[in-house]
Amino acid sequence: MTENQPSADQRKANPxxxxxxxxxxxxxxLVVVGLFSVxxxxxxxxxxxxxxxxxxxxxxxxxxxxxxxxxxxIIIAGGIDLSAGTALTLCGTAxxxxxxxxxxxxxxxxxxxxxxxxxxVGLGVGIACGLINGLIIALAEIVPFIVTLGTMTIFLGIGxxxxxxxxxxxxxxxxxxxxxxxxxxxSNSDRYWFDWLHVPSSALIAIVLGIxxxxxxxxxVFGRNMVAIGSNPATARLCGIRVGMTTVAVYAxxxxxVAAGALLYFANVKNGNPSDGTGKELEIIAAVVLGGxxxxxxxxxxFGTVVGxxxxxxxGSGCTMLSIPNTYTHIIIGVIIIIAVLIDGLRSGKPKxxxxxxx
Amino acid sequence: MSSLLEVTDVSKxxxxxxxxxxxxxKAESGRVLALIGENGAGKSTLLKVLSGxxxxxxxxxxxxxxxxxxxxxxxxxxxxxxxxxxxxxxxxDLSIEDNLMLGRSGTGLGxxxxxxxxxxxxxxxxxxxxxxxxxxxxxxDQSIATCQLIEVARALISDAKIILLDxxxxxxxxxxxxxxxxxxxxxxxxxxxxxxxxxxxxxxxRVADDYAVLRDGQSVGEGSLSDISDDQIISLMVGRDVNDLxxxxxxxxxxxxxxxxxxxxxxxxxxxxLRIHEGEIFGVAGLVGAGRTELLRCLYALEPSYQGHxxxxxxxxxxxxxxxxxEGFGLLSEDRKSEGLAQTLSVTENICMGNHRRFSTLGIVKxxxxxxxxxRLIRQVEVKASSGDQIVSELSGGNQQKVAFARLLAQNADxxLLDxxxxxxxxxxxxxxxxxxxxxxxxxxxxxxxxxxLPELLSVCDRIGVMSRGRMTEIRKAKDWTEEDLxxxxxx
Numbered sequence: 001m002t003e004n005q006p007s008a009d010q011r012k013a014n015p016x017x018x019x020x021x022x023x024x025x026x027x028x029x030l031v032v033v034g035l036f037s038v039x040x041x042x043x044x045x046x047x048x049x050x051x052x053x054x055x056x057x058x059x060x061x062x063x064x065x066x067x068x069x070x071x072x073x074i075i076i077a078g079g080i081d082l083s084a085g086t087a088l089t090l091c092g093t094a095x096x097x098x099x100x101x102x103x104x105x106x107x108x109x110x111x112x113x114x115x116x117x118x119x120x121v122g123l124g125v126g127i128a129c130g131l132i133n134g135l136i137i138a139l140a141e142i143v144p145f146i147v148t149l150g151t152m153t154i155f156l157g158i159g160x161x162x163x164x165x166x167x168x169x170x171x172x173x174x175x176x177x178x179x180x181x182x183x184x185x186x187s188n189s190d191r192y193w194f195d196w197l198h199v200p201s202s203a204l205i206a207i208v209l210g211i212x213x214x215x216x217x218x219x220x221v222f223g224r225n226m227v228a229i230g231s232n233p234a235t236a237r238l239c240g241i242r243v244g245m246t247t248v249a250v251y252a253x254x255x256x257x258v259a260a261g262a263l264l265y266f267a268n269v270k271n272g273n274p275s276d277g278t279g280k281e282l283e284i285i286a287a288v289v290l291g292g293x294x295x296x297x298x299x300x301x302x303f304g305t306v307v308g309x310x311x312x313x314x315x316g317s318g319c320t321m322l323s324i325p326n327t328y329t330h331i332i333i334g335v336i337i338i339i340a341v342l343i344d345g346l347r348s349g350k351p352k353x354x355x356x357x358x359x
Numbered sequence: 360m361s362s363l364l365e366v367t368d369v370s371k372x373x374x375x376x377x378x379x380x381x382x383x384x385k386a387e388s389g390r391v392l393a394l395i396g397e398n399g400a401g402k403s404t405l406l407k408v409l410s411g412x413x414x415x416x417x418x419x420x421x422x423x424x425x426x427x428x429x430x431x432x433x434x435x436x437x438x439x440x441x442x443x444x445x446x447x448x449x450x451x452d453l454s455i456e457d458n459l460m461l462g463r464s465g466t467g468l469g470x471x472x473x474x475x476x477x478x479x480x481x482x483x484x485x486x487x488x489x490x491x492x493x494x495x496x497x498x499x500d501q502s503i504a505t506c507q508l509i510e511v512a513r514a515l516i517s518d519a520k521i522i523l524l525d526x527x528x529x530x531x532x533x534x535x536x537x538x539x540x541x542x543x544x545x546x547x548x549x550x551x552x553x554x555x556x557x558x559x560x561x562x563x564x565r566v567a568d569d570y571a572v573l574r575d576g577q578s579v580g581e582g583s584l585s586d587i588s589d590d591q592i593i594s595l596m597v598g599r600d601v602n603d604l605x606x607x608x609x610x611x612x613x614x615x616x617x618x619x620x621x622x623x624x625x626x627x628x629x630x631x632x633l634r635i636h637e638g639e640i641f642g643v644a645g646l647v648g649a650g651r652t653e654l655l656r657c658l659y660a661l662e663p664s665y666q667g668h669x670x671x672x673x674x675x676x677x678x679x680x681x682x683x684x685x686e687g688f689g690l691l692s693e694d695r696k697s698e699g700l701a702q703t704l705s706v707t708e709n710i711c712m713g714n715h716r717r718f719s720t721l722g723i724v725k726x727x728x729x730x731x732x733x734x735r736l737i738r739q740v741e742v743k744a745s746s747g748d749q750i751v752s753e754l755s756g757g758n759q760q761k762v763a764f765a766r767l768l769a770q771n772a773d774x775x776l777l778d779x780x781x782x783x784x785x786x787x788x789x790x791x792x793x794x795x796x797x798x799x800x801x802x803x804x805x806x807x808x809x810x811x812x813l814p815e816l817l818s819v820c821d822r823i824g825v826m827s828r829g830r831m832t833e834i835r836k837a838k839d840w841t842e843e844d845l846x847x848x849x850x851x
Contacts, residue, residue: 221715221722228712232701237661238692239713239766240684298703 025291025307028340032311036318048321055185055200057313062206063183063268065309067261067280068287069213070130070254072305075288076217077250078230078297079137079144083152084258085280087129089273090159091262095122096272097162099170106176115176122266123259129155130255134248152281159274168272175270182267202264206306209260214302226250231298286333287312290340311336363388363552364409364427364440364521369418371404373755378404380576381418386521386552391543393567393584394556397596401576402556406523409554410442411435423520441514442523449506451499455489456480458498459513483512487542504535511542521552528562540566560589574598604790605818608797612821613637616805617774619658622667627653627829630667635807640800642820642837643809645849650829651809652693655776658807659683659690671774684713689772691763693779693809699763700751707733707747709762714769736765741791757788764795775799775806781815793819813842825849 033049040048047053067084074081081087098118104111129151136147172180181191183202189195193204217223228236229243237243266272289295290311291304312333319329366384370377379401386392396402407413409420411429420427422438429435435442449458459480480494487508492501498509507527514522524543528536543553543566557563563570564584571581572595580587580595597604617635622628627650635641643651657665660676660683669676671686692699700709710733711718718729733747740761744754751759760780767775777796781789796806796819810816816823817837824834825848833848 219724219726221719221724224708224711224715224724227704227708228701231704232697234698235701235709235712237680238690238698240681241713242681298701 025304029307029311032314040321044322048318053317057317058203059183059185059200061309061313062202063264064283064287065206065306066209066264067258068284068305068309069209069302070257071284072288072293072300072302073226073250074254075293075295076230076300077226081133082148082281083133083155084284085277086152086155087258088262088280089277090155091122091126091259092266093159093163093168093272093274094125095262095266096168096170099174100168103174105173122262126259126262127252127255129258130251134251138244138247156274163274172270179267182264210302210306227298286337290337292344362386363423365421367419369408369415371408371413371415377576382578384571386554388552389547389550390569391547391553391555391567393563393570394554395563395570395592395596396573400573402573403525406442406525409523410440436517439518439520441517441519443510443514443527444525449498449509453498454495455498455509456494458509459483459516479516483516486515487512488538523554525556560592572596606790606794608794608801610638610797610800612639616672618670620668622657622665622669624653624657624662624665628657629829631831633831635805637805638800638803640796640806640808640820642816642823643826644816644823644845645826649826651826652778655690655778655809658776659688687773689767689770690776691767691778691780693782695759695763700759702752705748705750706744706762709751710736710765710769736768740765757784760784773804775804777806778809813845
């Protein structure tokens with residue numbers, strides 16, 4: 001039966017090409033950076049391509065990328081979380097409240113203890129939000145889009161209730177130094193975690209968390225099960241994977257990243273405004289999608305998501321440098337998202353002349 | 360006289376598989392051409408090329424003396440080639456009239472002229488023998504047979520010259536088959552050319568004038584049905600000795616392993632009791648809907664609950680898929696596409712799905728061990744894939760089934776619940792699967808083999824039980840059954 005021998009060489013891709021193919025979104029980032037560098041050099045303030053601006057972009061991208069890592073897992077597992085934005089600011093508000101009402105000035109007795117408590121509150125709220133989403137989706141078997149559409153406004157409302165419909169301002173002296181400068185992007189090297197490495201602490205956190213999630217997805221049974229339920233839940237069920245349980249775990253796990261994102265966000269603005277989160281979920285989802293995540297599940301990568309967040313923030317920064325009004329920036333980002341996904345689809349699917357699809 | 364449709368040297372490849380290899384075909388007006396071939400012989404692909412759903416890679420087609428290369432289904436329809444697919448393509452929530460006019464409802468500015476349309480709809484419905492139905496009736500409320508006829512009516516309304524019927528009787532009761540054949544006869548009288556796909560020879564004899572046989576994507580014979588015997592057609596279809604088709608692996612039936620006592624669920628199975636042994640291949644025959652699939656899913660605990668007892672070597676089992684799997688149960692789903700395999704994932708990922716426990720410690724997957732094991736399995740079941748990283752949807756049906764099989768082997772299951780394991784795969788792969796099933800039994804595994812294809816049950820199984828309306832009505836040794844007996848028991 002020679003014809004049934006596995007023909008290994010048939011379509012064996014060159015490993016280098018395969019590796020380069022996986023870098024897909026990174027090319028888009030390079031293009032965006034190159035484009036804005038040139039444009040800014042010609043028409044702008046000539047400060048786009050600078051170390052300082054790179055730090056600013058890295059910091060703001062980290063604020064999106066960290067919660068987007070949780071979203072990446074959810075999307076790979078075939079779900080979606082529209083409540084990520086308001087859950088994030090609910091967490092941030094809870095954190096701000098905890099700092100305002102319970103912590104003591106830095107240096108006072110038990111200061112560290114209270115800081116840890118406040119952080120635990122933030123983390124707890126994040127996981128609780130994810131757990132609520134996951135449980136409703138798994139138990140009631142309602143599609144994630146609807147469930148999280150509901151919890152999105154619920155979390156917004158809860159945030160407004162606990163903050164008495166205003167912004168919560170904790171005392172700055174209550175914040176420990178590491179937190180105060182978590183999102184620092186200035187030129188004073190003492191403010192960074194490693195004074196020889198001028199990289200915002202927020203970006204370092206994002207990198208560490210990103211590596212962690214990538215390893216989780218790649219090397220653990222939990223990660224592989226996530227891909228399985230996202231690709232085809234019926235098959236996963238057939239293979240004995242507990243689909244409901246895994247779903248709940250994924251959402252709860254993503255809650256940790258919402259909480260981490262909330263911590264970064266709080267450290268950045270030093271206050272808690274429950275209404276800030278509206279619309280953030282779309283930016284987070286956009287980062288995942290730009291990074292190659294498929295909303296039909298089973299596909300996505302943390303690396304891509306981080307690059308996606310960088311693309312969005314680079315465009316934002318570039319537009320600012322070129323004095324393009326905010327309103328136009330929105331339009332540009334929207335166009336880029338659609339084009340990126342279109343190119344991705346053409347790359348992976350059968351190449352077909354676009355207008356053929358209308359026929 | 361030249362034929363209405365002439366197909367010359369048409370070839371079509373899907374990746375490494377050659378679905379059609381220089382196929383030639385002629386269809387005449389006023390005649391019914393039977394396109395015969397085993398599953399995977401390329402019949403459906405040829406049909407899709409004819410109806411414009413696929414484009415052929417090479418070769419040419421002539422329709423009515425003019426070159427014919429449809430750019431899509433609509434183009435094909437406009438040229439007068441209509442197709443009735445095996446899976447019905449009607450929108451259940453629309454009325455019959457709306458379904459008939461789908462895709463062609465516009466008159467000039469896209470407006471509907473109901474009066475004119477209604478007349479054409481009634482005429483078409485009358486011609487397929489549905490004159491008694493209201494065109495406004497909801498399509499989803501009609502029987503499968505009626506839906507099939509609505510599809511034919513849809514072909515008529517598009518002024519088709521050629522109607523392609525893809526195994527139209529596979530889901531029809533006998534009385535409706537008669538009605539369909541009557542209508543096919545009438546259409547032939549009107550001078551339409553009909554291409555009828557089937558692998559039921561008796562049906563072909565009743566309805567067709569000419570035949571064309573495909574095997575492994577090639578034309579291996581054509582002519583008038585009056586000039587050829589059934590045996591000759593079969594040898595054309597199969598192209599090899601029947602002994603090669605059902606390789607027999609000697610195995611010993613051992614101690615009882617699996618005991619079912621009054622297992623019932625809603626709607627099926629109903630009160631099934633039986634005992635299956637080590638090293639036994641137990642066949643389950645019956646009509647589609649007799650409860651065979653449901654029985655397997657009960658055994659695998661995929662259905663929410665059932666009454667009665669399932670015991671493994673005297674022990675009762677908890678009702679959870681995971682627990683069943685740990686006890687050695689493995690299920691091969693009949694629905695490869697939507698359940699059996701995650702089509703968007705790689706071969707490796709599919710083989711390992713649910714089996715990661717074997718390649719991991721404390722939840723961390725050992726990628727090296729996983730790779731080695733999947734490569735071994737891919738070689739063992741002879742999956743034709745470029746590598747373990749190839750996406751499953753790119754493989755042929757037979758190879759996909761082998762991947763699903765490899766997953767059971769990776770699980771190291773003891774009790775194999777196989778639901779139509781050879782559905783939609785080619786003859787060669789079928790033989791390989793029979794051999795694997797035989798080898799499993801030889802190594803003391805238990806196999807429960809559900810199939811609608813009686814010859815394979817009769818030659819592969821040790822015992823065969825027949826299910827009818829959810830009940831296991833009769834169990835005999837395989838050698839004590841004949842196809843006729845099995846059929847009689849299934850409809851009884």
